[in-house]
Amino acid sequence: MSVAKEVTNVEAQVIAAKKAAKRVGLLSTEEKNEALYILADTLEKNHQVILAANEKDLLVGREKGYEEAYLDRLALSKERIVDFAEGLRQVAKLKDPAGEILSSWTLENGLLVEKVTVPLGVIGMIYEARPNVTVDATGLALKSGNAIILKGGSSALSSNKAIVQVMQGALNKTKIPKEAVQFIASTDRVATQQLFTMKEHIDVLIPRGGASLISAVVNNATVPVLETGVGNCHLYIDVEADVEKALNILVNAKTDRPAVCNALETVIIHKKWLEKNSELLITAFKEHGISIHGDKVALSYIPNAVLANEADWANEYLSLELAVKTVDSLDEAIVHIETYGTKHSEAIVTENKATAKKFMSLVDASALYHNASTRFTDGGALGFGAEIGISTQKLHARGPMGLPALMTIKYMMSGNGQTR
Known part of the structure; x- marks a missing residue:
């Protein structure tokens, strides 16, 4: 297929989605929920x-x-399919965010002003590897009254095509037009670049994947971008950290599912805590197969660790490798996070409330934890249903993005012939 033909097909799909979005936006909550259950x-x-x-x-x-x-991110199983199907049911149970009157007031001239939530319109989703994103993003888009353009990575092409074909077949049994869910099957970069500039048809682009993908979308798109971020997540173990809590949280955050963005990549340890509890820490590393890239102090306590270099502090390992940084103070830990963090998820373990408050106040991230694992930075875990991504920016939406992040507002005025 020629480049011109591919571009034409992409444009046709996007235009079809825009037309469908208007129909989806008019549906009732009951009609949208029924469709999600059928899906x-x-x-x-x-x-x-x-x-x-x-x-x-x-x-x-x-x-x-x-x-x-x-x-691991690419693989599906019957259990994972059941999980993302259940995610759709959970989204159906959530409050419909469309048409909510956020505030209202009446002017002196009698004009009623209402600030009302409305769908964004057409959402472009550009993502890698995880086929579950195809379902999660679709469910959230449809429930919030939007249409969606899906552009998955070439590595999951067969999976995504099958999922979308199944979903479009299901939509034929609902009030939602199947054109509201579009999948760009082309693996040519031209097709993706075309999406970057279709601001007359696409209302927002959401990239979800590695740093290079996100950077490409942010730097090249003329369509507004809701930026998601990679997860170089840190855990700071304070001098006043409870030993059992610290070890349990570290092991969970690192090993529960190492290949996801909310997994722990660097643990920062107060030197005095390490001095007292190094044997227990070493045992935990051995039991769970965690390999260590540490600074010189860490290497003096942890056998078989390798000396960390500059790249290790910034690395999103997505595996059972872990960077270990030792510090003398909370302030030093915060500076390290500011230098290498990605504003995703950061945690502190301490029994000192003042220390925890300072950490939570000064660290700049979309999600912060005191005495809890970073693995909770997830739409489902936080009660949002499925998530469309985790925003690390500060405009419009931040953190796990559920239904409210896919809405915008209109000011609606009602009068009785008022003029100005």
Whole structure:
């Protein structure tokens, strides 16, 4: 297929989505919820079709030598399909964010002013590897009254095509037009670049993936971007940290699912705490197969650790590798996070409330934790239902983005012939 033909197809799909968005925005909560339940049931019934397509992607990935962390993000199972189908049901149960009157007032001349939530319109989703994003993003977009353009990575092409075909078939049984969910199947970069500049049809782009993908969208798009971020997440273990809490939180944040963006990548440890508890820490590392890149002080306590370099402090390992930084104070820990953090998720373990308050106040991140794991930075875990991404920017939306992040506002005025 020629480049011109691909661009024409992309434009046609985007225009179709824009037309469909107007119809979706007029649907009732009940009609949207019914569609989400039908989508969930249909995905579960067709899990074998989806898994067969996913196996094709995994086979190609293994042949190309993809890292295990990447293959984990790409892989589906019946359980994972059931999970994202259940995510759709959870979204259906959430409050409909559309049409909410946020505030209202009447002017002296009798003009009623209402600030009302409305859908963004057409959402462009550009993402890598995880096929579950195809379902999560679709569910959130439709529930909030939006249409969605999906551009997944080439590594998950077969999986995503199968999922979208199943979902579009299901939408034929609902009030939502199937054109409200568009999948750009082209693997040519021209197709992606076309999405960057279609601001007359696309209202927002949301990139979700590695640093290079996010950077490419942010730096090249003329369409407004809701920026998600990579997760170089830190845990600071304070001198007054409870030992059991610190170890449990560290192990959970690092090992529960190392390949996701809210997993721990660097632990910062107060030197006095390390001096007292190094043996327990070493045991935890050994038991869970965690390999260490540490500074010189860390190496003096932790056998088999390798000396960290500058790249290690900024690295999102997405594996069971962990950077260990030792400090003499909270202030030193905060400076390290400011230098290498990605404003995603940062945590502190301490029994000193004043220390925790200072950390929570001064550290600049979308999600902060006191005596808890960074793994909770997730739409489902925080009660938002499925999430469309985790925003590390400060405008419009920040942190896990659920339904409210996919809305904008209108000011609606009602009068009785007032003129100015």
